[in-house]
Amino acid sequence: IAGITQAPTSQILAAGRRMTLRCTQDMRHNAMYWYRQDLGLGLRLIHYSNTAGTTGKGEVPDGYSVSRANTDDFPLTLASAVPSQTSVYFCASSRGSDNEQFFGPGTRLTVL
C-alpha cells in the first residue's frame, strides 16, 4: 500500500441497508477525516479523528459513525442508508490537524 486507499470504489445500495466504507493509510499519520462531496457544494466534513482511539463530529455527522481502533484504519459506517447519502466520499489523512491533507481516491455511493 502506498498512501491512502479506500474501498469499495463504487457501490449501489438499497435504502435501509447498512454499509461500511473502508479507509487505510500507511503514512503513520495521526489525523484522519471523512468528507462527502456533492455537486456545487464544497467538501463537507462528516467525522474526524485526531489520533487513534479518538473521534469527533464534523459538519454533517448525522446518519454516520466512525471508529479508530488503530493508526491505519478509519472505517465509516452508514447504519441505515437514505437516498440523501448519495455522494462521493473521500477519506483523508494528515500528520497533524494543521498539516496538508492527503486524500484517498474516493468511493462513489448511490442509495436507491
Add this chain to the structure above:
Amino acid sequence: GQNIDQPTEMTATEGAIVQINCTYQTSGFNGLFWYQQHAGEAPTFLSYNVLDGLEEKGRFSSFLSRSKGYSYLLLKELQMKDSASYLCAVLDSNYQLIWGAGTKLIIKP
C-alpha cells in the same frame, strides 16, 4: 456562520496567466490551503499560507491578506493539464478545514 467564496467557473487561454480569488469569513484562522482536483479524482495539495504575502512554487503562487479575508491562486504559463477545479480551504479556530465549493478552470488552446 462560516463562509468561503470563490468563482464557480473561469476560462483562460493556454500560455496565459489566471488569478483565482477566494474570500473567507470563518471563526478563527489557522491557515489557508489551495488544492487542485481533476474531474473524477481526489484533491491534491497545492499551497499553504498562514502569514500575509506571496508564496511562490514554480508556476503556481498563492497570496494571503488576513486583514481582508482574501487569498488568490495565480497560475502562470497555463497548460491544458491545468484544467481542473481549484479548492480554497481555511483552517478555523477548531483546526477544522472549511472548504469553498471550488472554481472550475477551463483552459482553451
